[in-house]
Amino acid sequence: MTYSEVHDELRSVASDLLSKGDTAVDWPLLTQAGWIGLEVPEESGGAGVTFAEVAIILEQMGRAATRSAYLGGAVLGVGTLTALQPSASRDGLLADVASGAVRTAVVLDGLRLAGNRLSGHATFVPDADGADRLLAIADDSDGIPVVVAADNVTVTPQPVLDETRSLAEVTAEDVAVKEVWRFDGAAADQVRRLHDRAAVAVACDSLGLAEAMLTATVDYAKVRQQFGRPIGSFQAVKHACADMLVQVSVARQLVNAAVEALADGGDARVAAAMAKSYACAAAVDVVGKAMQLHGGIGYTWESGIHVYLKRALLNRSLFGSPAEHRRQLAKRYSSRETPFRTRYAEGTH
Amino acid sequence: MTDDLDDFRATVRQWCETHVPADWRRSQTGVGDDEFVRFQKAWFAELHSAGYAVPHWPSEWDGGMSVAEQIVLYQELAAHDAPRLVLAFVGIHHAASTLLAAGTDEQRRRHLPAILDGEIWVQGFSEPEAGSDLASLRTSARRDGDSYLVNGQKLWASGGMQADWCLLLARTDPEAPKRKGISYFLLDMTTPGIDVRPIRNAVGESHFCEIFLNDVAIPADNLVGAENEGWQVAQATLGAERGLTMLELVERLGNAGFRWLVRACRPIDDPVVADRLAQFEIEISGLRGLCRELVENTEAGLAGPADASIVKLYYSELLQRMTDFGAEMSGLAAHTELAKPLSSGWESGSWVLDFIGSWEWTIPGGSSEIQRTIIGERGLGLPREPSAV
Numbered sequence: 001m002t003y004s005e006v007h008d009e010l011r012s013v014a015s016d017l018l019s020k021g022d023t024a025v026d027w028p029l030l031t032q033a034g035w036i037g038l039e040v041p042e043e044s045g046g047a048g049v050t051f052a053e054v055a056i057i058l059e060q061m062g063r064a065a066t067r068s069a070y071l072g073g074a075v076l077g078v079g080t081l082t083a084l085q086p087s088a089s090r091d092g093l094l095a096d097v098a099s100g101a102v103r104t105a106v107v108l109d110g111l112r113l114a115g116n117r118l119s120g121h122a123t124f125v126p127d128a129d130g131a132d133r134l135l136a137i138a139d140d141s142d143g144i145p146v147v148v149a150a151d152n153v154t155v156t157p158q159p160v161l162d163e164t165r166s167l168a169e170v171t172a173e174d175v176a177v178k179e180v181w182r183f184d185g186a187a188a189d190q191v192r193r194l195h196d197r198a199a200v201a202v203a204c205d206s207l208g209l210a211e212a213m214l215t216a217t218v219d220y221a222k223v224r225q226q227f228g229r230p231i232g233s234f235q236a237v238k239h240a241c242a243d244m245l246v247q248v249s250v251a252r253q254l255v256n257a258a259v260e261a262l263a264d265g266g267d268a269r270v271a272a273a274m275a276k277s278y279a280c281a282a283a284v285d286v287v288g289k290a291m292q293l294h295g296g297i298g299y300t301w302e303s304g305i306h307v308y309l310k311r312a313l314l315n316r317s318l319f320g321s322p323a324e325h326r327r328q329l330a331k332r333y334s335s336r337e338t339p340f341r342t343r344y345a346e347g348t349h
Numbered sequence: 350m351t352d353d354l355d356d357f358r359a360t361v362r363q364w365c366e367t368h369v370p371a372d373w374r375r376s377q378t379g380v381g382d383d384e385f386v387r388f389q390k391a392w393f394a395e396l397h398s399a400g401y402a403v404p405h406w407p408s409e410w411d412g413g414m415s416v417a418e419q420i421v422l423y424q425e426l427a428a429h430d431a432p433r434l435v436l437a438f439v440g441i442h443h444a445a446s447t448l449l450a451a452g453t454d455e456q457r458r459r460h461l462p463a464i465l466d467g468e469i470w471v472q473g474f475s476e477p478e479a480g481s482d483l484a485s486l487r488t489s490a491r492r493d494g495d496s497y498l499v500n501g502q503k504l505w506a507s508g509g510m511q512a513d514w515c516l517l518l519a520r521t522d523p524e525a526p527k528r529k530g531i532s533y534f535l536l537d538m539t540t541p542g543i544d545v546r547p548i549r550n551a552v553g554e555s556h557f558c559e560i561f562l563n564d565v566a567i568p569a570d571n572l573v574g575a576e577n578e579g580w581q582v583a584q585a586t587l588g589a590e591r592g593l594t595m596l597e598l599v600e601r602l603g604n605a606g607f608r609w610l611v612r613a614c615r616p617i618d619d620p621v622v623a624d625r626l627a628q629f630e631i632e633i634s635g636l637r638g639l640c641r642e643l644v645e646n647t648e649a650g651l652a653g654p655a656d657a658s659i660v661k662l663y664y665s666e667l668l669q670r671m672t673d674f675g676a677e678m679s680g681l682a683a684h685t686e687l688a689k690p691l692s693s694g695w696e697s698g699s700w701v702l703d704f705i706g707s708w709e710w711t712i713p714g715g716s717s718e719i720q721r722t723i724i725g726e727r728g729l730g731l732p733r734e735p736s737a738v
Contacts (some may be wrong), residue, residue: 004611069415218729233732238725245728246659254636275633323624329631330623333611 007056014060024067031100039082045098048079050263051197055204062208065307067164069103072127076194077104077199080135080147083190084181086291092134105131107150107170108194113138116180118172119296122150124318128168129157136172137191141178145187149179162310193262195274198319200258203275206283206315207248207269208253209308213290214244216305220294237293244286251279270332273325281322283312358421364399365429373432374697379688386511388692389436390467396434397465401426403441405593407449410461416648419593420641427600432692436508438615440470442594444516445710447533451574451582456535460514471512473503473536473560474583480504481719483518484527484580486560490519490534497521497534497572500564505713509545509558512538522577533579535571542566552689552706587714591657592647598694599640599664602671606696610671613678613700622678629671636663654730662720665710669694672707675700 017033018025030036038053039048047053054075061070081094081104095104110122128134135151153172160167165227179194183190218241221232231237256276261268287309291298298305377388396402397411399628404419406412414422434441441464448457453685460468479486488501499519506515515536522530538545542565547555576580607630614622643660646652672695679700689699695710696703711717725731 119611123416169458218731221731229735230732232725235722235734235736238731240725240730241729242662242721245655245724246663249639249659250632250635250663253635253642257634274634277627278631278635303682326624326627326631327620329627333623333626334617 003270006298006305007053009055010056011060014057017062018060018064018066027069027073027103028100030068030070030074031098035070035077036100037098038074039078040094040098043112043241044095045228051079051200052259052263055200055259055263058201058204059208059211059255062205062210062311063212064338065164065209065304065311067166069105069127069130069166070090071165071198071201071205072105072125072131073097073103075197075278076106076108077135079194079197080104080106080137080144083183084147084195085184087181089179090181096098102132103127103130104135106194107134107136108135108191108198111136111138111170111172113140113146113148113151113177115141116177117174118148118153118177119174120172122170124158125155125170126168126318127166128155129166131155134170136170137194145183145191147181147183148177151175151178160314162307162314164307164311165314192269195319196268197262199272199276199325200255200262200268202315202318203251203255203258203272203279206280206312207251209312209315210244210248210279210283213287213305213308214248217241217244217290217293224295228273231293240289244289247282247286251275251282254278270329273329276320277322277325277329280312280316284309284316287312350459354417354421357418357423361401361422361425362429364401365425365431368399369429369431370396372560374430374693375688377432377692378690380691382510385691386436388432389434391435392432392692393434393467401463402434402437403445406441406445406461408622410445410457416593416644420644423593423597423600427597427604430605433597433601433694435692436469436511437464437467438594439472439508439512439516440464440468440514443472444470444514447516447573447582451533453570455570460535468513469508469511471506471509471515471558471560471670472536473506473515473517475505475713476502477504482736484531486518486520486531488519489523490521490532490567492569492576493566496566496568497532499534499536499562499567501562503560503562504557504624505548506545506558506560506641507556509560510547510555512545514538515560518579518583521579525577528580530577531579531583533573533582534567534578536565536567536575537571540565540567551708552702569729591661592644595657595660595664596640596644598637599633599660601694601727602696603637605694605698606668606671607633609696609698610675610678613675613698615678625674629667632663632667636660636667638738639663653728655724658715658720658723658728659716662717662724665717667706669704669707670711672696672700672704676704 034047035057037046038049042048078097081090084090097104105125105128107122107125111118111120134150134153136148137145138148140146148174152175153170156169158167191243221237221241222230224231254275257273258268261271278337291305291309294303297303364650393402401422403412404414404422445461445464448460474483476486476488488499490497490499515534515538517534518531519534520530521532542563544561546559548557548559549555551556611626614626640660643652643656686699689697689702695706726733
C-alpha cells in the first residue's frame with residue numbers, strides 16, 4: 001500500500017467506527033483500534049507513526065462530534081511522553097498508555113514547581129477527569145520546563161455547554177512529586193511544540209466538523225422542497241453552500257500544511273497559528289450557515305446542529321483564540337529580520 | 350528530484366537577480382501605450398531567451414518544463430518582483446492552448462513561432478448581450494465560398510488596440526440550440542471591415558476594446574475544430590485562464606502584494622492593523638496551497654469540476670479585500686497616485702487604483718456570482734436553477 005492508501009484506509013476505518021450510534025467512544029475501543037498508540041514507538045507497543053495519522057483520527061472525530069478522551073490522552077499525553085528523555089519510568093508509562101492500561105492527561109500550564117512540591121490552579125484541562133495519571137508541565141528551579149507526575153491533586157470537572165468535551169480544573173496544594181522527567185532536547189521548544197500540537201489537533205477537529213455540516217446541509221438542500229422546488233436550486237442557498245465549501249477548502253489547505261509541519265518535526269509555529277486561527281473561525285461560520293440553511297428544524301435540539309455549533313465554538317476558544325494566534329503571527333511583521341519575506345521567497349507555506 | 354528542483358530554483362533565482370530591471374515599477378508608471386508595448390515585448394524576448402516565456406508549451410515548441418519546475422519558476426519570478434507578461438498573455442495562454450488542443454498542424458506552425466516572435470492576440474468572446482451568458486452570443490459567421498462573412502460586435506476585448514490576431518466566437522447555425530451553433534475562428538486583425546474602439550475603464554485605462562465586425566471575411570482554413578463545435582473548443586481556451594496562470598497571480602499577491610501592504614500599514618504594531626494583516630497572510634497562505642493543489646491535480650487529471658472556480662473566486666475577493674484595506678491604510682496620499690506602474694500584478698501598490706481595478710477580477714472570466722453557481726452545482730451537486738429557456 002502507498003502512504004496515501006494507508007491514510008485512506010485509516011480514514012475509512014475511523015469513519016465507520018466513529019459513526020456508529022452514540023457519540024461517546026470508550027477508551028478501550030480507541031486502544032483496540034490502535035489509535036492511542038499511533039505515535040508510540042514500536043518497541044513500546046505502539047505503531048511508531050507520526051502526527052499525520054493522528055490528524056486523520058482527529059478529523060474523523062470532529063466529523064462525528066465524538067466524545068472521547070483522545071485529545072488529552074493521546075494527542076497531549078502521548079505527545080508529552082514521547083518528547084521526554086527515555087527512562088525506565090517514562091518507557092514503562094508509555095507502554096502502559098499504548099496498551100490501554102493507563103490513561104493520561106496533561107496540564108500544559110498553570111501549575112508551579114518549588115523544589116519537588118507542586119502547587120497552583122489550572123483550568124480547562126482536557127480529559128483530566130477520570131485520567132489515571134496526570135502529567136504537568138512546570139519550570140524547575142533553573143527555570144527550565146520539566147514534566148512531573150501530578151498525583152494527589154484535586155480534579156474538578158468544569159461543566160461546559162459543549163457536552164462532547166470533558167474539561168476540568170486541576171488544583172495542586174503543595175503536593176510532593178515523585179517523578180520528574182526532562183524533555184529531550186531544548187525544553188522550551190518541546191513545550192512550544194506541545195502547544196502547537198494542541199492547537200492543530202483542535203483545528204483538525206474543526207475541519208472535520210465543518211465538513212460534516214457542509215455535507216449535511218447540501219444533502220438537506222437537495223431534498224427540502226419549498227415554492228415547488230428544492231431549496232438548493234435557489235441562488236441564495238446555493239451560493240451560501242458554495243461559500244461553505246470555499247471556507248472548508250481553504251481550511252483544509254492550512255490544516256494539512258500544519259499537520260505536515262508537525263509530522264516533519266520542524267518548527268510548526270507559523271503553520272499551526274494559521275491553521276488554528278482560520279479553521280476554528282471558519283468552522284463556526286460554516287456551522288452557523290448550516291443552522292441557518294436548515295431553517296427552523298436546524299434550530300431544534302433534535303436536529304443536533306447545536307452540538308456541532310457548541311463544539312465549534314469551544315474549539316475556537318481552546319488553545320488560543322483566532323485573534324491571539326493572529327497576534328503571534330503579526331509580531332513577525334515589525335521585526336527587523338522580517339522572516340515572513342524569506343518564507344515567501346522559499347515558496348513554502 | 351527535490352535536489353534537481355533546488356538546483357533549478359537557484360538557477361532561476363540567479364537569473365532573476367541579474368535580469369529583472371531594478372527600477373521597472375518607477376519607469377513604467379504613467380507611461381504611454383508605445384512605451385508599455387516596447388517594454389512588454391522586450392521583457393518577453395528576455396524571458397524567452399532564458400526559456401522562461403512559454404514553459405507550459407510542449408518541448409517541440411520551446412517549452413516542455415515540468416509542472417513542478419513551472420511552480421518554482423513562477424514562485425521565483427514573483428519573489429523577485431519581475432514584471433508580468435500582460436500583452437503576450439492571451440497569445441501564450443489562450444491562443445496557444447486552443448491551437449495545441451484543437452488547431453491544425455498548419456495553424457500551429459503558422460502561429461506558435463509567431464507568438465514567440467511577439468505576435469499579440471485578443472479574445473473576441475463577450476458581446477453586449479452575451480456576458481455571463483456567453484453562449485447566447487449573436488455575432489454571425491455565414492459561409493461564403495472558401496470563407497466566412499462575419500458580422501457583429503465584440504466587447505471587453507482586452508488588448509484589442511495592439512492585437513495582431515483575434516480568437517473569435519461566432520454563430521454559424523442560428524437554428525441550433527445555443528451551444529451547438531457556435532464556431533471558433535482565428536481572425537487576422539488587419540482584415541478589412543474591422544473597427545476597434547477602446548473603452549475607458551473605471552481605472553482610466555483603455556485596454557478593453559469594442560470590436561465592430563462588418564462583412565469581415567475569414568478564410569475557412571482559419572476555423573478551429575469543426576463548424577458548430579466552437580463551444581467545446583472554447584472550453585479549452587477558458588480552461589487556460591486557470592491553473593498556472595492563477596498560480597502566478599497568487600504568488601504575486603503573496604510576495605509583492607503582501608510586502609506592499611505591510612509597508613502601507615503604519616503603525617505596524619497597532620493591534621487592529623496587525624490583526625487584519627495576519628488574517629490576509631493566513632488567507633494568502635491557504636490560497637497558495639489551493640492553487641498548487643489545483644495545478645498538480647490538473648496535471649494528474651484529478652482536479653474536481655469546481656476546483657478552478659474556487660481558486661478564481663477566492664483570489665478575486667481576497668484581492669478586492671486586500672486592496673480595499675491598502676487604500677484605507679494609505680490614506681489621502683494614495684489618492685494622489687494618478688497612475689499605477691504598468692506590467693505589475695493586480696496589486697501594484699497604488700492602492701486606490703488597485704482597489705478600483707479589482708472589479709476587473711470579480712466581474713470578468715465568470716463573475717463571482719457565476720463562480721458560486723458553478724461551485725454549488727458542479728462542486729456540490731446542488732440542483733440547477735430552473736432554466737428560463
